[in-house]
Amino acid sequence: MDSYLDILPSEATAVAVKTEGRNFDINFDGISSTGCWVVSKDRFYDYVIVFHETEFGNDIYIGENRGNRPEGTTTRQGKEYPRYRIFIGNLTFKGKTEKNWTSFTLGKSEGYERIYLENTGLGEPKSLEPDSEEAIEGYKKDTKVMVSKRDRKLTEKRKRHDNYTCQACLKQIKVGNKYIIDCHHLEPVHLGARTTHLEDLISLCPTCHRIAHTRVPVYSLDELKQIASDIYI
Structure with a gap:
């Protein structure tokens, strides 16, 4: 070798x-x-x-x-x-x-x-x-490095589908004319190469996206919703 x-x-x-x-x-x-x-x-x-x-x-x-x-x-x-x-x-x-x-x-x-x-x-x-x-x-x-592995058109379509709104905390953040929103893989891309479909993605705000990846395995959407409800009482 x-x-x-x-x-x-x-x-x-x-x-x-x-x-x-x-x-x-x-x-x-x-x-x-x-x-x-x-x-x-x-x-x-x-x-x-x-x-x-x-x-x-x-x-x-x-x-x-x-x-x-x-x-x-x-x-x-x-x-x-x-x-x-x-x-x-x-x-x-x-x-x-x-x-x-x-x-x-x-x-x-x-x-x-x-x-x-x-x-x-x-x-x-x-x-x-x-x-x-x-x-x-x-x-x-x-x-x-991360974006090169993802289909940008598909992630943008997901964001539009979710109205640029976080699906965990339901907040829509807009600064000037730009929405601040991430596209999150429900099954992390590091689990292996595969064909990604629209339903494999979800829109999250930067805070909820960061929270999702603070655990291995990542938090599910239902768990993120519960965390967000506890934070934003």
């Missing part, structure tokens, strides 16, 4: 992490987890790749991204950043590699022990931005 391109499917994205096994919970029959890493909790990626360094060589695992959960913080240059445990479904052991971490990521890790990667299907490696402040404080690059 020479690089992550040998295991990451074409047109797919992944977060790859290097670990010596600390907090790496392997469960081939359920949900595995690794780390607690500074990652953007809203960033979308398809897979999780684990580069596990052992005294007997480097073990490589890959599984489906099943979301993150906040656990603690990390201080960098006087600023605190939240850390997230990464959950993995259908974890698979892909074998060992004699390559080191830098070679395995084709030089894209740039000193980071956690890096976003993409297989463009063109035979050329492409890394997504190693996040520091950007993933925590700025949404521009993260949103670009």
Whole structure:
């Protein structure tokens, strides 16, 4: 195994992490987890790749991204950043590699022990931005990655169908001539590639959308409605 391109499917994205096994919970029959890493909790990626360094060589695992959960913080240059445990479904052991971490990521890790990667299907490696402040404080690059995996026409149709109104708290927010509304997948996109239909989506305000993703699995629409009714009494 020479690089992550040998295991990451074409047109797919992944977060790859290097670990010596600390907090790496392997469960081939359920949900595995690794780390607690500074990652953007809203960033979308398809897979999780684990580069596990052992005294007997480097073990490589890959599984489906099943979301993150906040656990603690990390201080960098006087600023605190939240850390997230990464959950993995259908974890698979892909074998060992004699390559080191830098070679395995084709030089894209740039000193980071956690890096976003993409297989463009063109035979050329492409890394997504190693996040520091950007993933925590700025949404521009993260949103670009997420939107590329979704049908914009379908999400806009869903918003119009819901009259640009949050289906949880029933609030319609408009600033100037722009509605502030998100389109939420009732079944998160990280559960796997599939054809998305109008009924798979729902319109949520940014607050309710953020609440939906504070749990793994995400809150259902009925649960969000109950939370919203408790908040806006």
